[in-house]
Amino acid sequence: MVQPKHDPPRGVLRAADSAAGFAHARYWPSPDLAPFVEHYWTVEWDLDRPCVRETLPHPVVHIVLEDDRATLTGPTTRRFTAKLQGRGRVFGIKFHPGGFRPFASGPVSAYADRTIDLGRVFGEAAEELAPRALASADHRATIVELEAFLRAREAHIDATAASMTRIAACMAAERDITRIEQVAQRFGIGLRSLQRQFRDYVGVSPKWVIQRYRLHEAPARIDAGGDVDWAALALDLGYADQAHLIRDFKRIVGCTPAQYARAAMR
Incomplete structure (x- = not known):
């Protein structure tokens, strides 16, 4: 029997917005x-x-x-x-x-x-x-x-596919993972093997995956309401400084965190 999934979707911008219809x-x-x-x-x-x-x-x-x-x-x-x-x-x-x-x-x-x-x-x-x-x-x-x-299609899951899914889930769930070296050590895999397998099975680099999952948290914090300490959040998400977070946020989201926050308050 098909079961609905009720956990909140990840990476949806302006998640609080809802349109009639x-x-x-x-x-x-x-x-x-x-x-x-x-x-x-x-x-x-x-x-x-x-x-x-x-x-x-x-x-x-x-x-x-x-x-x-x-x-x-x-x-x-x-x-x-x-x-x-x-x-x-x-x-x-x-x-x-x-x-x-x-x-x-x-x-x-x-x-x-x-x-x-x-x-x-x-x-x-x-x-x-x-x-x-x-x-x-x-x-x-x-x-x-x-x-x-x-x-x-008669596809069969293999050990590497299952491993990539587990590793990506760990990257998404654990905020303290900010570097691929942490992943390699956690799962006992060499850096080059990790990078090669991600390109083959996931399609992008493990570094990119970590960065994107960490960035997902920034607009989610804004959508949740309340003040955000951007300097502290930048360090928390593994960015070198607040400016680095702002540049990455603007490049992916299309506006600065402050602009996004102001739009969320309208």
Whole structure:
């Protein structure tokens, strides 16, 4: 049975904002697909006026269904921005870091910062996935179709894929991890092997993953409300100083922390 996922989403900018007519839901995968898939997600909207939704980059692969098209989006190094208007629906599969590699014929880095038709990865089998999976408005029926598609690929999780998922989860959860040397020591793996395996299985470098997960915490602190000591937070997140955090925040989020905070108060 499909179970909803209720933990707060990570990396959503201005998470407190909500528009009338906008809905977002996530669901756990079935146990046999849990080593590969983090969750299924859907966004549906019926809006009187346009709405902009933004998320920070994650080191993951998504399969995305919209209208009659299925695409694959690799790990992205930029924030994702979507302008929603009118009425629409998108459904997706979010893989674990490393979780898509068993389905791929080559390194996941080949898909970084790219969105391609799913048929280019899986051939004719992917061409009817979107219209078939989205034929029903029932989320569970859609997930049944998606899981059948994944199972038909007969992917098998391997030790490296499982290791990459565990390491990335540790990077996300433990704020005191700010350097790849800490990861290498924690998991007993050489730095070069760690970097090579991340490029192959995750698609980006382990240093990048650490930096992005730490940056996710900065807008989340603002969205939570209250004053933020940016100098202390910069050190807490592993930045050399406050200026370094501000530069990184502006480059990824698109504005300074102070500008983001002022917008959140409106």
